[in-house]
Amino acid sequence: HLxxxxxxxxxxxxxxxxxxxxxxxxxxxxxxxxxxxxxxNHCHIGVIVGDLATDNDxxxxxxxxxxxxxxxxxxxxxxxxxxxxxxxxQLNLAQLDLxxxxxxxxxxxxxxxxxxxxxxxxxxxxxxxxxKPLKYPTMFKSADIVIINKIDLSEAVEFKRDIALSNIQKIxxxxxxxxxxxKTGQGITSLLAYLLKFKTPFLETSKRTR
Numbered sequence: 208h209l210x211x212x213x214x215x216x217x218x219x220x221x222x223x224x225x226x227x228x229x230x231x232x233x234x235x236x237x238x239x240x241x242x243x244x245x246x247x248n249h250c251h252i253g254v255i256v257g258d259l260a261t262d263n264d265x266x267x268x269x270x271x272x273x274x275x276x277x278x279x280x281x282x283x284x285x286x287x288x289x290x291x292x293x294x295x296x297q298l299n300l301a302q303l304d305l306x307x308x309x310x311x312x313x314x315x316x317x318x319x320x321x322x323x324x325x326x327x328x329x330x331x332x333x334x335x336x337x338x339k340p341l342k343y344p345t346m347f348k349s350a351d352i353v354i355i356n357k358i359d360l361s362e363a364v365e366f367k368r369d370i371a372l373s374n375i376q377k378i379x380x381x382x383x384x385x386x387x388x389x390k391t392g393q394g395i396t397s398l399l400a401y402l403l404k405f406k407t408p409f410l411e412t413s414k415r416t417r
């Protein structure tokens with residue numbers, strides 16, 4: 208199983224891997240820009256960006272100074288473990304301790320594809336409405352973390368927070384929920400603290416067995 212091979216390889220490299228998923232326009236790239244900027248003094252991050260076409264997102268992220276690898280999938284609506292295995296060969300993993308994979312914007316296909324990640328984050332923006340978890344249960348059931356993004360727009364779009372939280376908890380009771388605005392930075396600190404706390408014991412174990 209290629210995803211498991213990826214996972215074992217990442218562990219041998221003491222690399223913690225996050226798979227970031229959402230529908231198009233939910234704010235994945237803006238969130239990544241914020242993470243790269245705010246974490247630059249805490250850990251070394253690399254990013255793999257998956258898109259059907261164009262390298263626009265990758266070019267945006269390059270401005271943060273992190274190593275970025277672009278995968279253009281063409282007609283494929285998701286990334287696969289094989290694509291990741293090939294892409295990481297282009298990155299110097301010895302210089303990284305965190306790899307974030309920005310998956311293709313899609314709440315259907317990517318849910319079924321394990322890439323070998325340690326943590327799966329699903330991003331939901333308030334502009335998408337409260338019922339996304341009910342419409343796309345497979346994706347949300349697979350999440351370790353669900354982020355409600357663009358909370359600065361909640362009032363403008365009349366986002367019903369209580370209903371959204373209830374829907375997430377109903378479909379994905381296992382998921383830790385964070386509410387934030389990648390644009391303004393509100394709520395980012397608690398997410399980053401959690402990710403760094405989650406990552407540290409894993410890396411210490413990996414480095415001991417390296």
